[in-house]
Amino acid sequence: MAGKTRPGTARDAWARPDYRRIYLASLFSNTGRWMQNTSLGVLAWELTESPTYLGALVFANLGPLAVLSLVGGSLADTADRRRLLIATQVWQMASSFVLAAMVLDDQIGKGTLLALVFIIGLGQGIYAPVFTSVLPTLAGTHNLSAAIAMNSAQINAARIVGPALGGWLTSRVGFGEVFAINAATYVVVIAALWITKLPAANAVARSFNDRIFGGFRIAYRARQVGRPLVIMTTFTFLCLPFIGQLPAVAEINLGIDAQSTEYGYFYAFFGVGALAGALVSSTVFLRIDRNALLRFTFVGFAGGLAWLSIVDDIAVAYWAITVVGFFYFILPVVLSTAWQEHVDNAVRGRVAALWVLSFGGAVPIANIIAGPIVEATSLTAVMLFGAAAAMGLAVYARLPDGPIVGEEVLDAPPGA
Numbered sequence: 001m002a003g004k005t006r007p008g009t010a011r012d013a014w015a016r017p018d019y020r021r022i023y024l025a026s027l028f029s030n031t032g033r034w035m036q037n038t039s040l041g042v043l044a045w046e047l048t049e050s051p052t053y054l055g056a057l058v059f060a061n062l063g064p065l066a067v068l069s070l071v072g073g074s075l076a077d078t079a080d081r082r083r084l085l086i087a088t089q090v091w092q093m094a095s096s097f098v099l100a101a102m103v104l105d106d107q108i109g110k111g112t113l114l115a116l117v118f119i120i121g122l123g124q125g126i127y128a129p130v131f132t133s134v135l136p137t138l139a140g141t142h143n144l145s146a147a148i149a150m151n152s153a154q155i156n157a158a159r160i161v162g163p164a165l166g167g168w169l170t171s172r173v174g175f176g177e178v179f180a181i182n183a184a185t186y187v188v189v190i191a192a193l194w195i196t197k198l199p200a201a202n203a204v205a206r207s208f209n210d211r212i213f214g215g216f217r218i219a220y221r222a223r224q225v226g227r228p229l230v231i232m233t234t235f236t237f238l239c240l241p242f243i244g245q246l247p248a249v250a251e252i253n254l255g256i257d258a259q260s261t262e263y264g265y266f267y268a269f270f271g272v273g274a275l276a277g278a279l280v281s282s283t284v285f286l287r288i289d290r291n292a293l294l295r296f297t298f299v300g301f302a303g304g305l306a307w308l309s310i311v312d313d314i315a316v317a318y319w320a321i322t323v324v325g326f327f328y329f330i331l332p333v334v335l336s337t338a339w340q341e342h343v344d345n346a347v348r349g350r351v352a353a354l355w356v357l358s359f360g361g362a363v364p365i366a367n368i369i370a371g372p373i374v375e376a377t378s379l380t381a382v383m384l385f386g387a388a389a390a391m392g393l394a395v396y397a398r399l400p401d402g403p404i405v406g407e408e409v410l411d412a413p414p415g416a
Helices: 010-014 017-048 051-078 081-104 110-139 141-172 175-194 208-221 223-239 241-253 261-281 290-310 314-340 348-376 379-396
Strands: none
Touching: 010 017, 010 141, 017 051, 017 081, 017 110, 017 141, 017 175, 017 241, 017 261, 051 081, 051 110, 051 208, 051 241, 051 348, 081 110, 081 175, 110 141, 110 348, 141 175, 141 261, 141 314, 208 223, 208 348, 223 290, 223 314, 223 348, 223 379, 241 261, 241 290, 241 348, 241 379, 261 314, 290 314, 290 379, 314 348, 348 379
């Protein structure tokens, strides 16, 4: 480690005006998104009381990430990023207003809800990999670790405030009003992007195959890039189906109404733990050996999820889900930093698309599978399986080191 430049701190990243502006706008918009996501889960449960439908809703919400993230990653390396980000935010804003209007007019049904959530997700499918690739260019590569942790912190601050507000507003004014408020928050991000100059994409002209699928070859040929992606995908698929089932957890395991302020607090405590995990990742854990931190995180997550699976009292569940959130959100900070530090800007968008796939692609598939399994067995069984899988990953997970890679990996012959 001697001779390596000391990584920048959160203060260093925050000192960059462009990063700070987009950070605050994203925090505001993510709060609205979590308000809507919380209310969507409750609305879906009120319409059907079906774990299978909850899984289908998660698929509709995140499935577009699996479909479009490769396209978004290619565009992030080749297109005008600012225009692309603004266009996708306008798309999501307009679609969210349509959702709000249909709910307010009492014209929403099970099929229509899934369709509208999918349409909103199409914009996010392009936006997410582009935004992920832009982050280090705004904060500076020297401040990469701190910036990633800070971004995770703001997402989880929104995860605290959004569900609490969403649960409170849903119980008092209704679903449509919450969806309309979320739609309005996109204006803040659009305005911030409008006045921020983003660095131009600098990838060289390549074939369609390289532009769309080049990230896979980079991940395969560079273990220091591919291994974090494999670990995150495996964790997401095996351990996270419980997230889409939280309304069912509330009503079946804890005996509380999913359309209540109490449920909003339950979801918010998940965010409290996640925010704490993100904050310690950017401070206390910044210089801890990553492999040791991974093992610690998986073991802690396994214990927290096993605890949550057997709890039947809401007061205890607040503590259990806080523990789950704490360990859950240390993981993406560690893994995202690991691959981001090993790619240059010319290929960052295409690898970012795989990072988005590791969550957005795996979660909807896992929830589609988990829904019928929950109905055939129980929520507790599915959650305990996730805990056991996390313990297995604690044994398996290792992050190799290596050089920074770029377009030259795409030109290397197979097996090189």
